[in-house]
Amino acid sequence: MxxxxxxxxxxxxxxxxxxxxxxxxxxxxxxxxxxxxxxxxxxxxxxxxxxxxxxxxxxxxxxxxxxxxxxxxxxxxxxxxxxxxxxxxxxxxxxxxxxxxxxxxxxxxxxxxxxxxxxxxxxxxxxxxxxxxxxxxxxxxxxxxxxxxxxxxxxxxxxxxxxxxxxxxxVTLREADGLAMSSRNRRLGENARRRAPALYSAMQKVADAVRSGAERDVALDVGIQILRDSGFESIDYLDVCEATTLTPAEKSGASLRVLAAAWLDGVRLIDNLVV
Structure with missing residues (x-):
C-alpha cells in the first residue's frame, strides 16, 4: 500500500x-x-x-x-x-x-x-x-x-x-568490481564508471598499510596517490578514524574505519571499510 x-x-x-x-x-x-x-x-x-x-x-x-x-x-x-x-x-x-x-x-x-x-x-x-x-x-x-x-x-x-x-x-553491497552501490552511480559516464572502483582500491591499500603498522599519514598518502592517478578531480577527505567516535585514529586497532569522499566526472562518491 x-x-x-x-x-x-x-x-x-x-x-x-x-x-x-x-x-x-x-x-x-x-x-x-x-x-x-x-x-x-x-x-x-x-x-x-x-x-x-x-x-x-x-x-x-x-x-x-x-x-x-x-x-x-x-x-x-x-x-x-x-x-x-x-x-x-x-x-x-x-x-x-x-x-x-x-x-x-x-x-x-x-x-x-x-x-x-x-x-x-x-x-x-x-x-x-x-x-x-x-x-x-x-x-x-x-x-x-x-x-x-x-x-x-x-x-x-x-x-x-x-x-x-x-x-x-x-553491510555495504558492492558491484563485482568493488564499487559501492549508490544511486549516484547512475550519473557516472562510461569512462568514469570504469575508473570509479579505484576509490575502493585506495581504501583497501590504506587499510592494508595501517594493519601492517604504517603511520596514518603515510598510509593515507598511498591512497591519495591512487585516487589522483585514477583521475579523481578532487578528494574531500580520506581518513582513518575510530569507528564509533570518528576521531582521527591514533594507533592501529580493531575499531578503526577508513572513510573517503572524492569527485569523479562531477559526481561525489563516498565509501568506507573496516581496517
Missing amino acids: IFRTISDLQAQVVAWKAEGATIGLTPTMGALHDGHLSLVKRACEQCDRVIVSIFVNPTQFNNAADLETYPRSENRDVALLDRVDAVFVPSITEMYPEGFVSNVRVGGLSERLEGAHRPGHFDGMATVVMKLFNISKADIAFFGEKDWQQLQIVRRMVKDFNHSIRIEGC
Whole structure:
C-alpha cells in the first residue's frame, strides 16, 4: 500500500500495533538499487510489518543543483517494493508544513568528514529521520553501512533521546568490481564508471598499510596517490578514524574505519571499510 499522508500511515500503524506486530522501517530517498533492497529483505526477515519511506529530503542538501539532479524514479521504486506492507511517499509540505521551525542536531559526530564538506547536511538528515521514527513507531530501523557516519549519528541520536527503536546496520553491497552501490552511480559516464572502483582500491591499500603498522599519514598518502592517478578531480577527505567516535585514529586497532569522499566526472562518491 502507498501512503502519502502522515495521518493515513499512522492510522495503519495503530492497527498493526493493536495486532502486536513488530514494525520495521527502511528510510530511503528512492532511486532504489540492490543495496536498498538488501535492507528491505533484512527488514522483512526480522519484522512482521515493513515500511519503506521514499523522500528526497531537501533539508539535507546544501547544494541546490545536487537536489535538482538527484535521481527520482517513484513508479519503478514502488514496483520493486512489492514485498513490503507500506510505502510512505510524502510531499515536502507534508513533512515540513508551513511554520515548521524545529531542527535536530547531533554535535561532535556531525562536524568532521561529511559534516565539514556539507554544512547542515546531518542536521537535515537527523531531523527527517527523527520524524520518520516518530511517524512510523517502528521497532527496528535498517540503515546501510555505506553511509557510516550517518549510521553513527543516528545511533547517537537514538541513545541521547532515549528512543526505543533499535538500529540495524547492514553491510555495504558492492558491484563485482568493488564499487559501492549508490544511486549516484547512475550519473557516472562510461569512462568514469570504469575508473570509479579505484576509490575502493585506495581504501583497501590504506587499510592494508595501517594493519601492517604504517603511520596514518603515510598510509593515507598511498591512497591519495591512487585516487589522483585514477583521475579523481578532487578528494574531500580520506581518513582513518575510530569507528564509533570518528576521531582521527591514533594507533592501529580493531575499531578503526577508513572513510573517503572524492569527485569523479562531477559526481561525489563516498565509501568506507573496516581496517
